[in-house]
Amino acid sequence: AQSVSQHNHHVILSEAASLELGCNYSYGGTVNLFWYVQYPGQHLQLLLKYFSGDPLVKGIKGFEAEFIKSKFSFNLRKPSVQWSDTAEYFCAVDTDKLIFGTGTRLQVFP
Amino acid sequence: DGGITQSPKYLFRKEGQNVTLSCEQNLNHDAMYWYRQDPGQGLRLIYYSQIVNDFQKGDIAEGYSVSREKKESFPLTVTSAQKNPTAFYLCASSIVDRGLDGYTFGSGTRLTVV
Numbered sequence: 191a192q193s194v195s196q197h198n199h200h201v202i203l204s205e206a207a208s209l210e211l212g213c214n215y216s217y218g219g220t221v222n223l224f225w226y227v228q229y230p231g232q233h234l235q236l237l238l239k240y241f242s243g244d245p246l247v248k249g250i251k252g253f254e255a256e257f258i259k260s261k262f263s264f265n266l267r268k269p270s271v272q273w274s275d276t277a278e279y280f281c282a283v284d285t286d287k288l289i290f291g292t293g294t295r296l297q298v299f300p
Numbered sequence: 301d302g303g304i305t306q307s308p309k310y311l312f313r314k315e316g317q318n319v320t321l322s323c324e325q326n327l328n329h330d331a332m333y334w335y336r337q338d339p340g341q342g343l344r345l346i347y348y349s350q351i352v353n354d355f356q357k358g359d360i361a362e363g364y365s366v367s368r369e370k371k372e373s374f375p376l377t378v379t380s381a382q383k384n385p386t387a388f389y390l391c392a393s394s395i396v397d398r399g400l401d402g403y404t405f406g407s408g409t410r411l412t413v414v
Binding site (some may be wrong): 196222224233234236239259280284286287288289290291292293 | 333335340341342345346348350356358359361390392393394403405406407408
């Protein structure tokens with residue numbers, strides 16, 4: 191069965207620090223990959239998605255992710271975080287249904 | 301505007317009672333999904349349906365039931381057999397050939413069982 195692993199459960203950074211959140215999935219076939227964000231008290235929003243083509247995907251708010259097929263990974267990055275990036279981040283894998291990782295809580299301090 | 305409507309936003313029920321959560325979409329999406337969100341566990345798939353009158357169990361279907369009599373509607377019943385029903389429930393929809401459209405999520409229903 192497909193599964194998604196997010197190894198960082200809680201990340202604490204200062205503003206302007208760089209961010210990388212890990213995401214690994216287990217599925218042997220073709221996948222679509224997503225990163226979602228949930229700001230405090232708000233519902234899920236799509237940050238970025240990968241379906242095919244360039245493995246480096248750019249999303250909203252300066253986020254990007256790189257799909258590395260050989261490593262079954264889709265890590266999320268941002269060069270310089272802001273306090274407003276404080277949120278929970280979910281990686282998800284889509285085959286015939288969307289499966290989420292357990293999420294990473296990011297706290298950014300000014 | 302097209303979207304997904306989940307109602308109510310907050311729901312309180314007594315232990316032992318069944319409760320049905322509503323999910324309606326006007327996006328003409330074929331597929332609909334129910335997720336449960338708990339702190340530290342992310343979103344877990346309860347049930348999904350890719351076509352009217354058909355649905356499949358997700359990872360945590362025990363204690364839940366669904367129906368898909370209309371394309372627009374995918375209600376979720378939390379039965380008394382669900383041991384820990386208090387949670388945040390999210391409904392989503394998508395076209396079957398998802399392409400670039402991805403998924404659309406509702407704003408959720410927070411169920412509290414006392």
